[in-house]
Amino acid sequence: MATSAHLHLSDEKQTLDSKASDRDCATTETSASDKTCTISISGGLGNQMLQYAAGRALSIHHDCSLQLDLKFYSSKRHRSYELDAFPIQAHRSIKPSFFSQILSKIQSESKHVPTYQEQSKRFDPAFFNTEPPVKIRGYFFSEKYFSPYADQIRTELTPPIPPDQPARDMAIRLKECVSTSLHVRRGDYVTNANARQRFWSCTSEYFEAAIERLPTDSTVFVFSDDIEWAKQNIRSSRTTVYVNDELKQAGSPETGLRDLWLMTHAKSHIIANSSFSWWGAWLANSEANLTIAPKKWFNDPEIDDSDIVPSSWHRI
Incomplete structure (x- = not known):
């Protein structure tokens, strides 16, 4: 991504850099919104691992990025987010600023991101047909949601060696x-x-x-x-x-x-x-x-x- 031009650069150089920066930012935003699976993370350690595993499997299946929605932990003080201890392949959604909330509202009005909601404790074969961008909600308590990528999931969710x-x-x-x-x-x-x-x-x-x-x-x-x-x-x-x-x-x-x-x-x-x-x-x-x-x-x-x-x- 192009950096901001220094004040001593010519106006023409500043204009070129500005256009390049705008173009790069637009590309980043488009790829993030079009190719992202966002899964809601909640509960204790075991549930967090199940949700991550399902979301990660879907992201591998569609070759897209995975985002973890951690809003649950902003209000549930008796639970804490623990997946940072693992070598997971995902980025966390952060608490949005006031400006970001307004921008998100405007974007959501122009482009609807569908939600996949788990309906039962049975495995849903249609899960892997869910195309990104998508928001995913549920517990996904079955290895069938991630067994096609079991080796990779085991690598990413193997607990760290205790220090003592x-x-x-x-x-x-x-x-x-x-x-x-x-x-x-x-x-x-x-x-x-x-x-x-x-x-x-x-x-x-x-x-x-x-x-x-x-x-x-x-x-x-x-x-x-x-x-x-x-x-x-x-x-x-x-x-x-x-x-x-x-x-x-x-x-x-x-x-x-x-x-x-x-x-x-x-x-x-x-x-x-x-x-x-x-x-x-x-x-x-x-x-x-x-x-x-x-x-x-x-x-x-x-x-x-x-x-x-x-x-x-x-x-x-």
């Missing part, structure tokens, strides 16, 4: 034994009335039945936002490590990114009905592993969740 040695040592333990990650999600599934009404809360019976399906020489590594509940309510017939407890005692900072990174080192997985542990299993991508997921995901029996869990996983 205790976490790295735990990863070595996971890799050196017949390891299974077991994730217990409590949190808002128990304390938030809306979440409690919508989502089934995995029972101790589910986790115990899943553990019984593991090889007898397995070591179960338990991850949870309520590790005390897991210790008191899940009877394990296998060697068990309570990861959050051990790492807390070792002084390792507890973060979702750390736990997700550790989960990817396990050979098998017992997940909760949670996008967080879903990603821990999916990113591991071990051909020989066993992944067990709950048969029940939502409390509402009318919700069809058959596309949430990959066909190679076992639901009980």
